[in-house]
Amino acid sequence: RxxxxxxxxxxxxxxxxxxxxxxxxxxxxxxxxxxxxxxxxxxxxxxxxxxxxxxxxxxxxxxxxxxxxxxxxxxxFRFPSSENLHDFIESNLSFPYWLGMKWISDYGMETGVQIMKSLNFRKPVVFRCFHGLESFGPENRFHPTPYVEDSFEANVPIYLMRAGSCYVMNESSQLVAELLRNFSGKWVLDAASSPGGKGFVLSTFKGIEEVIFNDVSANRIQRILENSKDLAVSISPPVLSDFLKPSFRESSMDAILLDAPCTGTGTISGHPELKWLRKPGEVHGRAKLQNSMIRNAFSLLKPDGVLVYSTCSLEKEEGEDVVLDFVSQESHAELIHPFSFTSEQIKNRFERFLGKENFLRILPDKYLDGFFAAIIHKKP
Ligand SMILES: C[S@@+](CC[C@H](N)C(=O)[O-])C[C@H]1O[C@@H](n2cnc3c(N)ncnc32)[C@H](O)[C@@H]1O
The missing domain is CATH 1.10.940.10 (NusB-like)
Structure with missing residues (x-):
């Protein structure tokens, strides 16, 4: 601009x-x-x-x-109008033309433009409190946020949030873990888990006995350990393994969260550099990786187990297409309602994002990052 x-x-x-x-x-x-x-x-x-x-x-x-x-x-001075789409996207909305056009073609003109406008603004800092909220002092420093209970918007510095066992976490990201709030099972695998936010939330749910944290990167495993220590959330030692060659037994997990590595285009508000770093071909590269990961995750599920698949990307190739492609090829896989195991509050607040095929497609707004989530059930 x-x-x-x-x-x-x-x-x-x-x-x-x-x-x-x-x-x-x-x-x-x-x-x-x-x-x-x-x-x-x-x-x-x-x-x-x-x-x-x-x-x-x-x-x-x-x-x-x-x-x-x-x-x-x-x-x-006037910025270019939508009559000249190229200049409108690049010089008025400040997005690369290919990405802006992709959203306009995937979501339609109005929503595509709305996505770009929303991603140009920083969202309020929202955090999830694990315990120790009282250490921040007066209640009036906290403002409840619109979507997830136990999350707050705060005007206290981030280092204080960490000291108080609170973790900066967008509400869309919290939602993905919240989808399993009422799930009961012994083993839940967080297959791509660093820096750990969603796994920490899963660890607090009563029906889940054990969350296994897995990640491919040693440095990122270290971050899980540091974060769990800061937050005083007790976890088992994380596993360092490549989920393209999983080191877990087949049919051993009650549930799996696969928060897949993705282009991250839903989080551009907080990471504006991403819009210039991402290149058109990358979306397909990520989708290929996600296809392999979803297949591996499914094979590790016990019969009747559930797989939560999510990305913080706005690209359908990494969300809807990956899931549909997999479910259409795997006779034991079925998409179930994404609110099957969550609270009434989450159901009510996120209902408007429920789309075709039981997909949750969260578009960015004042608070939310863009996210995608779906639950796949393994038919016995
Ligand atoms: C979107 S992040 C996960 C965020 C995490 N769920 C959270 O809430 O904090 C994706 C993670 O996948 C990991 N990853 C990438 N490729 C992987 C692979 N082949 N196997 C396992 N983990 C992988 C990355 O290191 C990264 O930590």
Whole structure:
């Protein structure tokens, strides 16, 4: 967006990157800050430029001229409208064209644009409290959040949340674990579990005797251990293994959570760099991996066991398509209602995300990251 604005007044290709960065920073302030006068922003930027470029008058003069024009013309400036879809997506909504177009084609114009708008805003920090809420002091520092009980929006710093056994966790992510709140079983495998959030939530459910944490990366196993210690959640030693060659016995698990590695496009609000890092072909690469993982997970289930499959991606290729493809090939697999084992509260609050085939497709909103979840039952 800022590149687009500035390109009306200067040629980006012919401008040194350091100068462009100063211009970007000033343009942001001129366009979006309401309490700082434009002349102060311009003065400060020009002073900075003089310092940064050893008093080079040509460079600071150029910056001064560009910013003065921007300040003068900003009221009449218009971002591109949807009549020119390419510029609308890239320069108005600030998304790569291929990704914006993919969402528009998958979800329709209105929802696709809504997704992009929603992902451009940071969501409030929400955390799940395991115990020790009282250590934060006065109750009024906490605001209950709309979707999941026991989760809060807080204006206390993140390090305090950790000290108090609270874990930053988006409500969509909490929901995935909440789907098994009323499940009863001895062994529940969290197949791709680091940094551990969903597994920690599962560990607190009364009907589940043992949660087995598994992950392919030694560093990430370490993070599970550190997090469980910080949160004072007691877990069994996590297993380091590649789920593409699982080291568990076939037909041994009562339930499995496969929160699959994915493109993460539903979490762009908190990780804005992802939208520029992701490339079109990656979606299919992830889907291939997910296909293998879902197959392996199913083989580890006892008859009558259930598999919760989830991703924090908005891409149907990694969600709906992976699940449908698997269920259509496996005669013992059936999709069951995703709220089969959850609380009334979760049912009521997330009902609006229930789609065809018993899929939960959560689109990002003020609070929620984009997520996908489904439950597959292994028919005896
Ligand atoms: C989406 S994250 C899981 C987040 C976790 N469920 C939570 O709530 O904190 C996906 C995880 O899958 C792990 N992973 C990737 N490939 C894997 C594989 N082949 N086998 C097992 N784990 C894998 C990654 O290391 C990563 O920790």
């Amino acid at each position: 800022l590149d687009y604005v500035l390109s009306g007044f200067a040629n980006q290709k012919r401008t040194e990157p350091d100068i462009w960065l100063l211009l970007i920073s000033a343009a942001y302030q001129i366009l979006f800050l309401t309490r700082t006068p434009d002349y102060a922003i311009i003065n400060d930027t020009v002073t900075l430029a003089k310092q940064a470029f050893g008093g080079n008058k040509k460079k600071s003069g150029f910056i001064n001229a560009v910013l003065k024009r921007l300040a003068k013309e900003k009221e009449s």
